[in-house]
Amino acid sequence: MIRPILASLFLFLPANATMAEDWALDGMDPVSYGMENAAVPGRNDLVTVWRGQAWHFASEHNRNLFEANPKAYAPGLGGLCVVALSEGRSEPGNPRYFVVIGQRTYLVRSERARERLLADPQGILMRAKAVWVRLNP
Known part of the structure; x- marks a missing residue:
């Protein structure tokens, strides 16, 4: 009799009571990439659930900017490593390594991949986008 009662309590947890593995960008502030050109850790008390x-x-300012237009601040190409995508591989990017191209943030997997992207941003991005389109028809 106690088990059903305990199980039902978990149905009423607040939406922002998430586990660490549900954190976007490992908790980094997505707005800081473009605004500060830095991977800045977000605060545990300033959270928005999106997707x-x-x-x-x-x-709070960064949260308000994100909430007004989340697609503008979420990393491009689904947060996958742009360099790996350009080579035909689908690998997650590391939220601590990024490059802002135009108004868009792109993640890469390492400092070496970041340097490669900076050496040929348009070429690598064009190849990565072509692979992205094939993977996400």
Whole structure:
């Protein structure tokens, strides 16, 4: 009799009570990439749930910007490593390594991949986008 009662309690947890593995960008503030050109850790008390993940922010201002237009601040190409995509591989990017091209943030898997992307941003991005389109018809 106690088990059904305990199980039902979990149905009423607040939406922002997420596990660490549900954190977008490992808790990095997505707005800080473009605004500060830095991977800035977000705060645990400044969270927005978007697309099933908890997005953390370093300031209320950044959270407001994100909430007004989340697609503008979410990393391009689904957060996959742009360099790996350009080579035909689908690998997650590391939220601590990024490059802002135009108004868009792209993740890469390492500092070496970041340097490669900076050496040929348009060529690598064009190849990565072509692979992305094939993977996401």
